[in-house]
Amino acid sequence: MVSRPLWMQVVTGLAVIGVLIALTIANFRFAEQFPGGNDFLGRWMGARFWVRDGISPYDPQVGRASQQLIYGRAVDREAGEDIQDFLYPFPAMVFFAPFGALPYTLARAIWMTILEVSLPILALIGIALADWKPRRAVLVSLLFFSVFWYHGTRAVIVGQFAVIEALLMVGALLAIKRGSDPLAGILLGLSIAKPQMAVLFIPFVLLWAAWARRWSIVVWGVGTITGLLAVSVLLIPDWPVMWLRQLLEYPTYTNIGSPVEILADAFPSMSGVIAVAMGGALTLYLFWEWAKAAGKADRWFQWSAALTIVVTNLVAFRSATTNYVVLLPALCLIFSVLTDRWRAKGNVVVLLAMVALLFGLWGLFLTTIEGNVESPLMYLPVPILTLLGLWWARWWAIRAIRLSQ
Numbered sequence: 001m002v003s004r005p006l007w008m009q010v011v012t013g014l015a016v017i018g019v020l021i022a023l024t025i026a027n028f029r030f031a032e033q034f035p036g037g038n039d040f041l042g043r044w045m046g047a048r049f050w051v052r053d054g055i056s057p058y059d060p061q062v063g064r065a066s067q068q069l070i071y072g073r074a075v076d077r078e079a080g081e082d083i084q085d086f087l088y089p090f091p092a093m094v095f096f097a098p099f100g101a102l103p104y105t106l107a108r109a110i111w112m113t114i115l116e117v118s119l120p121i122l123a124l125i126g127i128a129l130a131d132w133k134p135r136r137a138v139l140v141s142l143l144f145f146s147v148f149w150y151h152g153t154r155a156v157i158v159g160q161f162a163v164i165e166a167l168l169m170v171g172a173l174l175a176i177k178r179g180s181d182p183l184a185g186i187l188l189g190l191s192i193a194k195p196q197m198a199v200l201f202i203p204f205v206l207l208w209a210a211w212a213r214r215w216s217i218v219v220w221g222v223g224t225i226t227g228l229l230a231v232s233v234l235l236i237p238d239w240p241v242m243w244l245r246q247l248l249e250y251p252t253y254t255n256i257g258s259p260v261e262i263l264a265d266a267f268p269s270m271s272g273v274i275a276v277a278m279g280g281a282l283t284l285y286l287f288w289e290w291a292k293a294a295g296k297a298d299r300w301f302q303w304s305a306a307l308t309i310v311v312t313n314l315v316a317f318r319s320a321t322t323n324y325v326v327l328l329p330a331l332c333l334i335f336s337v338l339t340d341r342w343r344a345k346g347n348v349v350v351l352l353a354m355v356a357l358l359f360g361l362w363g364l365f366l367t368t369i370e371g372n373v374e375s376p377l378m379y380l381p382v383p384i385l386t387l388l389g390l391w392w393a394r395w396w397a398i399r400a401i402r403l404s405q
Contacts, residue, residue, distance in 0.1 A: 025109075027110075044100060045065055045066045115160075119152045125173075127142075132332060161194055169197070181214055259313070262380060279314075282315055310383055324383065327383065327386050331389070334390065338350055
């Protein structure tokens with residue numbers, strides 16, 4: 001393989017840096033004109049209090065300071081306003097602490113740039129995980145889609161950490177695929193930063209790695225988690241208790257639960273029972289798929305990992321539409337099967353699917369929004385469609401594996 005001349009590498013590097021600087025400047029101007037980024041603000045404020053003043057990010061004054069920036073007053077709990085607690089486990093400070101030393105508008109602009117760059121990277125990792133070779137038109141469309149579909153754009157605007165969490169999770173999958181087991185374990189361990197997204201993913205990967213006797217993944221994964229927890233407890237010994245208090249208080253000022261709960265609400269008199277039954281059935285089914293994936297090759301493992309991520313988003317006690325950016329690689333897996341099976345027609349179907357999702361989700365949002373609050377309906381289309389798509393793709397994937405053995 002012929003390497004590019006040094007001067008070309010330098011020019012390319014400078015061009016990339018120039019684009020990132022220009023993007024950050026544009027984001028800074030956006031942040032000045034449109035204050036917000038509330039999902040990032042609470043985490044930035046916690047980091048700022050801890051980095052600058054040595055005050056725990058779980059201290060009540062952190063939330064009060066965020067409320068003053070957003071509302072200019074204390075929150076109205078009856079109106080469902082976010083009290084802006086830190087809410088994340090303290091190991092997540094690895095990602096937020098560097099921003100705590102910066103003014104909020106600048107920190108938000110840089111954060112937005114990181115998220116905007118991360119979304120196309122998520123799509124590219126999804127392509128690699130699926131061993132997909134999309135045509136140029138499909139590739140360009142997918143990269144555009146990754147940023148501008150509803151869940152991606154919303155994540156950028158509100159500054160949601162879910163994009164970084166998604167990168168950690170699918171980055172671990174890519175490292176496993178390429179045999180970089182220590183790196184996979186480290187990324188897996190770091191994904192405890194947003195546990196509601198990785199609560200089923202981490203156990204599945206560790207169990208599969210143990211079944212496959214890839215002990216480096218287990219050792220580095222468990223070691224990273226243990227190290228992060230140990231250091232964090234040394235820094236703030238009581239953070240687990242304070243964090244749990246914030247988690248228990250969170251449902252008192254949030255109205256929307258998991259997609260399973262939203263579906264169950266169609267039957268008000270039995271919603272609780274139906275939600276538990278649906279969630280339990282999906283979880284038991286997932287465990288059955290885990291058992292089937294034991295000892296299987298990469299393609300089966302990747303499909304099972306995608307299923308685990310989808311089911312997590314369906315049954316988690318509290319989900320968010322911004323978390324759905326982690327489903328991009330699952331969509332890539334489905335799209336790859338479409339193009340593998342239907343060739344030229346498959347490419348057309350993939351393009352039409354992206355167009356339908358792009359305009360359909362934005363249309364649903366604009367027609368159902370109530371004030372500045374998104375409708376519970378926004379929680380349903382993508383995880384349900386992705387689950388159905390994975391079920392369809394499973395047959396082709398397993399059939400292909402069996403035929404190749």
